[in-house]
Amino acid sequence: KAGVTQTPRYLIKTRGQQVTLSCSPISGHRSVSWYQQTPGQGLQFLFEYFSETQRNKGNFPGRFSGRQFSNSRSEMNVSTLELGDSALYLCASSLYGTGFYEQYFGPGTRLTVT
Amino acid sequence: TQLLEQSPQFLSIQEGENLTVYCNSSSVFSSLQWYRQEPGEGPVLLVTVVTGGEVKKLKRLTFQFGVARKDSSLHITAAQPGDTGLYLCAGPNAGNMLTFGGGTRLMVKP
Numbered sequence: 001k002a003g004v005t006q007t008p009r010y011l012i013k014t015r016g017q018q019v020t021l022s023c024s025p026i027s028g029h030r031s032v033s034w035y036q037q038t039p040g041q042g043l044q045f046l047f048e049y050f051s052e053t054q055r056n057k058g059n060f061p062g063r064f065s066g067r068q069f070s071n072s073r074s075e076m077n078v079s080t081l082e083l084g085d086s087a088l089y090l091c092a093s094s095l096y097g098t099g100f101y102e103q104y105f106g107p108g109t110r111l112t113v114t
Numbered sequence: 115t116q117l118l119e120q121s122p123q124f125l126s127i128q129e130g131e132n133l134t135v136y137c138n139s140s141s142v143f144s145s146l147q148w149y150r151q152e153p154g155e156g157p158v159l160l161v162t163v164v165t166g167g168e169v170k171k172l173k174r175l176t177f178q179f180g181v182a183r184k185d186s187s188l189h190i191t192a193a194q195p196g197d198t199g200l201y202l203c204a205g206p207n208a209g210n211m212l213t214f215g216g217g218t219r220l221m222v223k224p
Contacts, residue, residue, distance in 0.1 A: 004156070033212070043157070043202065043214040056211045090156050099206030100145050100164075105156025 002026065004093050004106035012112045018079040021109045025072050025093030031055075032074040033098050034066060037088040037108070046089075048098055049074055056098065078111075086113045116141040116207040118215035126221045130192050135218045137186045137203035144206060146186045148177055151200040151217075160188075193222045 005024045013019050025032050033056075034046040045058040049068035066076040072093075078085055088110050092103040121136045137146065145164045149157035161170050163179035163186060170177045174197075176189040190197055203215040 035214075042216045043204075045211045045213070048211070056209055058211060092156070097210065098212045099210035100162065102159050102162070103212075105158070107155050 004091060004104050006089075006091050006106040006109050008109060009107065010110045010112075012114065013081050014114055015081055015083060017081050018077060019081060019111060020075055020077045021089055021091075021111075023074045023076075023091030023093075023106060025074070025091075026104055029093035029095055029104075030072055031094040031097045031101075032068055032072065033092045033094070033103065034074070034076050035090040035092065036060075037090055038086075043090070045098070046076065050097060081113045083113050085111065087111060116143065116205065116213055118203055118205060118213055120201075120203060120215035120218050122218060123216065124219050124221075126223065127193055129194055129222055129224050131222075133190050133193055133220070135188045135190075135201055135220070137188075137215050139184050139205070142183045144183070146179060146183075146203055146205045147212075148186070148188055149202040149204060151202060152198075157200075157202055190220075193220075195222045195224050198222050 007022045031050045033048040037043045048056040052068045063079045068074045088108045090108045092105045094101045094103045119138050147162045148160045151157040161177045166183045167181045168179045174191045178187045201218045204212050207213045
């Protein structure tokens with residue numbers, strides 16, 4: 001079956017702009033989680049959506065938001081971009097959620113903020 | 115906040131050598147997972163350990179979960195260039211959010 005897909009794969013934005021990233025989970029998976037990966041902070045949990053509801057949220061400012069659609073596809077939005085937002089943004093899908101359950105990661109979107 | 119510390123951060127070895135990577139915490143985890151991430155890709159789950167003292171083998175990879183469920187190790191026997199990548203441990207914290215260790219970047223030279 002098809003894996004997790006993320007679009008776009010690469011993105012360059014300017015400080016102050018906003019950006020929307022998209023994630024299509026594996027068919028049948030209802031949980032989608034988003035992570036930020038940077039060389040300094042490593043992999044950090046942003047939020048998880050399950051059946052269109054945000055179930056968990058990490059310690060990130062309100063500029064980071066997300067949503068999930070009825071077909072389980074998810075988007076995350078970052079407003080008023082800062083240089084420190086440059087990172088690899090990973091999306092993961094799962095049948096039941098995060099934690100103990102197996103998650104399947106997409107290849108990520110590489111965001112560069114100049 | 116439950117933190118996971120991995121050591122070493124970097125490891126460069128020759129093909130055929132053995133190695134061990136460690137994942138430690140001061141907190142108890144109900145389970146721990148190990149992932150491998152290759153350049154340009156997302157992490158791929160290798161194993162989930164649940165029971166204290168548990169040992170799981172995946173071909174040349176041996177995973178162990180500490181008896182107290184505060185630490186885990188990954189041992190690779192006869193490493194191959196294909197084992198090159200970033201190895202990450204992760205565990206669920208309060209609220210079932212996944213916390214990741216900083217990772218061990220392994221390079222296996224032919």
